Amino acid sequence: MSLSAWVHVHYDEVGPVRWLAFALEVVAATVLFSLMLLTCVDVTGRYLFANSLDGATELTEIGLAIMLFAEMPVVTWRGGHVVVDILDRVLGSPVVKALGLLAALVISTSMYFLGVRIFELAERSLRRGVETEYLGIPTGYIVEYIAVMSWFTALGMITYGIYRILTTQPK
Amino acid sequence: ETVLHVGTWLPPTNPQNAVVWPTWAKWVEEATEGRVRVEIQDGLGHPKTLFQLVEDGVIDASFSYHGYVPGRFELPQAVEQPGLGVSAEAASVALWRTYDKYFKQSNEFAGLEVIGMFTHGPGYIHSKEPITSWEQIKGKKIRIGGGVQSVLGERMGITPVAAPAPKVYEMLQQGVIDGVFLPMGEQKALRLNEVAPNVTLLPGGMYLGSFSIFMNPDVLADLDPKDREAILSVSGEKLSQMAGKAWDAIDAEGYKVAQESGVNLIEVKETDPMAREFYSMIKGMKEEWVESVADRGIDAKAAIDELWSIARDYESGKN
Amino acid sequence: MSVVLLGFAVLLLLILVVRMPIAFAMGLVGFFGFAALQGLEFGNLTDFRWSGVLSMASYRVIDTVQEYSLSVIPLFILMGNLVTRSGLSQELYHVSNAFLGHRKGGLSMATVVACGGFSAICGSSLATSATMARVAMPPMRKYGYSDGLAAASIAAGGTLGILIPPSVILVIYGLLTESSIRELFAAGFIPGMLGILLYLAAVRYVVWRNPEHGPAGDKMAWPERLQALKGVWGVLVLFTVVMGGIYLGIFTPTEAAGIGAGGAFIIALARRRLSLAILFDTLTDTARTSAMLFGVVIGALIFSDFINRAGLPDALLSLVTGLEVTPIMVILVILAIYIVLGMVFESLSMMLLTVPVFYPLVANLGFDLVWFGIVVVVVTEISLITPPVGMNVFVLSAVLRDVKTGTIFKGVTPFWCADIVRLALIVFFAQISLFLPQLLYR
Ligand code: NA
Numbered sequence: 040m041s042l043s044a045w046v047h048v049h050y051d052e053v054g055p056v057r058w059l060a061f062a063l064e065v066v067a068a069t070v071l072f073s074l075m076l077l078t079c080v081d082v083t084g085r086y087l088f089a090n091s092l093d094g095a096t097e098l099t100e101i102g103l104a105i106m107l108f109a110e111m112p113v114v115t116w117r118g119g120h121v122v123v124d125i126l127d128r129v130l131g132s133p134v135v136k137a138l139g140l141l142a143a144l145v146i147s148t149s150m151y152f153l154g155v156r157i158f159e160l161a162e163r164s165l166r167r168g169v170e171t172e173y174l175g176i177p178t179g180y181i182v183e184y185i186a187v188m189s190w191f192t193a194l195g196m197i198t199y200g201i202y203r204i205l206t207t208q209p210k
Numbered sequence: 211e212t213v214l215h216v217g218t219w220l221p222p223t224n225p226q227n228a229v230v231w232p233t234w235a236k237w238v239e240e241a242t243e244g245r246v247r248v249e250i251q252d253g254l255g256h257p258k259t260l261f262q263l264v265e266d267g268v269i270d271a272s273f274s275y276h277g278y279v280p281g282r283f284e285l286p287q288a289v290e291q292p293g294l295g296v297s298a299e300a301a302s303v304a305l306w307r308t309y310d311k312y313f314k315q316s317n318e319f320a321g322l323e324v325i326g327m328f329t330h331g332p333g334y335i336h337s338k339e340p341i342t343s344w345e346q347i348k349g350k351k352i353r354i355g356g357g358v359q360s361v362l363g364e365r366m367g368i369t370p371v372a373a374p375a376p377k378v379y380e381m382l383q384q385g386v387i388d389g390v391f392l393p394m395g396e397q398k399a400l401r402l403n404e405v406a407p408n409v410t411l412l413p414g415g416m417y418l419g420s421f422s423i424f425m426n427p428d429v430l431a432d433l434d435p436k437d438r439e440a441i442l443s444v445s446g447e448k449l450s451q452m453a454g455k456a457w458d459a460i461d462a463e464g465y466k467v468a469q470e471s472g473v474n475l476i477e478v479k480e481t482d483p484m485a486r487e488f489y490s491m492i493k494g495m496k497e498e499w500v501e502s503v504a505d506r507g508i509d510a511k512a513a514i515d516e517l518w519s520i521a522r523d524y525e526s527g528k529n
Numbered sequence: 530m531s532v533v534l535l536g537f538a539v540l541l542l543l544i545l546v547v548r549m550p551i552a553f554a555m556g557l558v559g560f561f562g563f564a565a566l567q568g569l570e571f572g573n574l575t576d577f578r579w580s581g582v583l584s585m586a587s588y589r590v591i592d593t594v595q596e597y598s599l600s601v602i603p604l605f606i607l608m609g610n611l612v613t614r615s616g617l618s619q620e621l622y623h624v625s626n627a628f629l630g631h632r633k634g635g636l637s638m639a640t641v642v643a644c645g646g647f648s649a650i651c652g653s654s655l656a657t658s659a660t661m662a663r664v665a666m667p668p669m670r671k672y673g674y675s676d677g678l679a680a681a682s683i684a685a686g687g688t689l690g691i692l693i694p695p696s697v698i699l700v701i702y703g704l705l706t707e708s709s710i711r712e713l714f715a716a717g718f719i720p721g722m723l724g725i726l727l728y729l730a731a732v733r734y735v736v737w738r739n740p741e742h743g744p745a746g747d748k749m750a751w752p753e754r755l756q757a758l759k760g761v762w763g764v765l766v767l768f769t770v771v772m773g774g775i776y777l778g779i780f781t782p783t784e785a786a787g788i789g790a791g792g793a794f795i796i797a798l799a800r801r802r803l804s805l806a807i808l809f810d811t812l813t814d815t816a817r818t819s820a821m822l823f824g825v826v827i828g829a830l831i832f833s834d835f836i837n838r839a840g841l842p843d844a845l846l847s848l849v850t851g852l853e854v855t856p857i858m859v860i861l862v863i864l865a866i867y868i869v870l871g872m873v874f875e876s877l878s879m880m881l882l883t884v885p886v887f888y889p890l891v892a893n894l895g896f897d898l899v900w901f902g903i904v905v906v907v908v909t910e911i912s913l914i915t916p917p918v919g920m921n922v923f924v925l926s927a928v929l930r931d932v933k934t935g936t937i938f939k940g941v942t943p944f945w946c947a948d949i950v951r952l953a954l955i956v957f958f959a960q961i962s963l964f965l966p967q968l969l970y971r
């Protein structure tokens with residue numbers, strides 16, 4: 040199967056959003072796989088070579104952030120966050136749809152404002168030269184990434200997320 | 211009545227929570243004749259974030275460990291350098307005076323009103339196997355807390371393992387690490403006596419770790435001038451000294467617990483080869499610190515020399 | 530105090546009626562509740578200093594997604610997913626079926642036992658239920674189990690993860706109260722086993738009431754059973770490596786998650802079950818589940834910031850001390866408070882919030898703090914399956930997209946009752962917890 044055909048089968052999104060989702064998930068998957076390898080290499084190194092990987096903890100922390108926030112926009116616009124659906128049958132599908140739109144609005148607004156503040160905090164941290172202990176990586180860059188991906192989550196939700204709610208029939 | 215929201219961390223039994231905050235709260239209430247009340251709150255997240263939560267006005271005051279924010283707080287490391295060999299009380303008073311005279315002018319504490327500075331007690335080697343020479347520690351897996359400890363670890367030739375302090379017990383018990391650098395109080399607080407039955411006590415300890423106590427400057431400015439003065443009058447050196455003393459007390463308790471539970475306390479004498487080798491091992495670290503803070507715009511050489519002489523004078527005056 | 534009650538009411542409204550995702554509902558109520566405590570009113574919406582509250586929420590996001598100890602969540606989920614993909618889950622259930630399947634509800638029982646086994650290598654309940662959901666749900670469905678019983682046995686079995694050592698929560702309790710961690714670990718063992726037995730009884734009860742929930746399978750002869758055992762060597766090797774590694778001190782439980790995932794990867798490779806596409810699918814699936822879970826944890830933390838600032842812990846303490854009753858009554862009142870709090874809190878934040886408040890009181894009354902630790906952990910476990918906010922149930926509904934949370938909560942009821950029975954036993958018979966630590970260390 041060609042890559043294009045595979046992506047078409049595995050991603051429900053439409054048009055370019057399909058490729059965007061794929062790209063973000065490639066990042067998340069690669070980082071997650073590296074996190075696994077990192078721990079194995081670190082532990083092996085500690086016993087076989089009496090030398091653990093400098094900054095393995097830091098790399099794990101950074102990797103965790105990158106993975107989670109690469110995945111966040113996709114999970115969000117797919118409506119993947121955990122919802123209590125006890126009253127669904129009572130409410131009926133038009134109401135559920137309307138509530139979905141309301142949630143979409145709330146989610147994108149909060150992610151937008153959160154992103155603004157996170158970006159400001161990132162800049163402040165860069166200005167002050169805060170860096171990680173062993174590798175000396177400026178922590179502000181990771182925080183900037185989190186801010187940008189928060190905005191991206193907001194944007195994805197207010198556009199494709201809403202499109203998806205309007206076009207899919209709830210089961 | 212004004213309420214000051216103070217954010218804290220560490221277990222309730224830690225001297226900071228059992229002694230320092232309650233004492234300061236009492237001082238503040240007395241000095242302001244009850245117009246300002248202190249409320250203590252726990253569980254606000256990682257201690258490194260407390261610097262920011264105070265700056266942004268989420269809470270009004272707090273304390274934190276400088277080593278948690280590498281790159282930002284380089285100046286207080288003057289007190290952490292190996293070889294100072296004094297108690298937390300002496301180091302805290304000296305650190306406060308040096309902060310007041312030198313470090314205050316730098317940008318490191320921008321956005322914060324520092325009202326106290328202190329250190330924990332001297333750090334020692336707690337280990338599973340007895341360590342009586344530097345040969346024995348080479349290649350051993352030792353948990354270190356960063357900062358000066360990393361440099362020390364490098365010079366000793368250990369395999370450093372990074373981990374938060376609460377994990378130390380489990381890691382020692384399981385043998386993931388062979389030892390740890392920590393002050394004596396942790397024999398009791400982290401129950402190291404159960405899992406690290408050997409402590410190598412170099413004379414005066416190997417290093418110190420520094421903390422600051424700080425307030426939101428706007429909160430302080432918005433107070434009635436009378437109350438502001440009152441709060442400041444029970445802070446600064448008075449607060450720093452009290453904190454250092456409280457942290458020394460927990461070390462004494464830890465020492466007692468270690469003794470009672472039969473921990474092997476290896477007291478290295480000033481004249482032992484191990485101590486003499488230690489002094490040559492740490493040669494140049496002070497100078498390296500002076501160089502590392504060249505961009506901070508203060509006379510670092512004068513600052514560290516003054517800090518060390520105040521600390522040692524205070525220590526000898528205490529006895 | 531009224532602001533706390535209002536906060537709880539709005540939260541329940543948002544979650545249950547407005548159908549807001551849990552993560553965002555908790556985050557929003559926490560955010561605006563905190564802002565209200567800082568002086569936000571309808572009149573000052575525009576001149577309110579928003580940057581403070583925004584900082585509080587922002588740092589919860591920034592710090593949580595970079596928290597080293599939480600890296601066990603994606604890695605243990607990945608391990609479970611890889612074990613499932615390598616076809617081991619079918620074989621595991623083939624074995625369970627061989628030994629227990631001829632009983633009514635046998636696969637559910639096998640699930641509970643397997644959860645107990647997995648708990649012995651994992652310090653987190655959420656990771657246990659997420660992993661076991663992948664492994665145990667497909668076979669139970671294949672054998673015609675009702676969704677309610679199948680999912681509930683995983684959700685309940687998953688709660689064992691924080692009692693059977695190693696347990697991250699017990700370590701945190703030990704550090705908060707300065708009680709011995711190795712004694713706590715020893716103390717958790719028998720109550721954990723008791724939990725498994727009572728859950729098995731709960732399964733028996735469910736199939737006794739309605740045999741259709743967990744149909745009996747065919748009884749297999751011993752040669753067949755032994756034959757089936759051969760199929761699970763991979764799981765056994767993996768579990769032995771992970772468990773043995775932790776107990777022998779080759780790596781920490783956090784590292785064990787990475788090693789376990791690596792081991793599962795090698796097993797899947799060796800069995801030729803992994804193509805690049807399947808690997809990619811497994812990884813992204815794990816990443817998606819992790820993103821949802823972290824969302825909820827962050828929301829819970831922001832909410833707890835609000836509750837904490839509103840002074841709930843202090844109010845509880847004065848409530849308990851004001852009662853003037855016998856010590857054991859105080860304990861029962863504390864437990865009642867825990868069960869109520871357990872409806873809305875996630876285990877770690879409940880622990881962090883309440884233990885510092887209660888333990889000095891408990892120690893003053895002359896109770897053993899190791900015993901109290903086990904009591905607290907058991908009651909915290911119960912919170913994981915208590916509606917409306919039961920984290921283990923949400924994890925399951927996140928993993929099993931087509932099972933409604935309502936179905937799981939309904940199915941969980943008998944297990945919840947089993948937990949209450951266990952709690953009563955542990956409270957009134959302190960020796961259940963204290964026997965092992967006294968034998969080993971005192
Ligand atoms: Na466990």
Ligand code: NA
Nearest residue numbers: 871872912918
């Ligand atoms: Na609950």
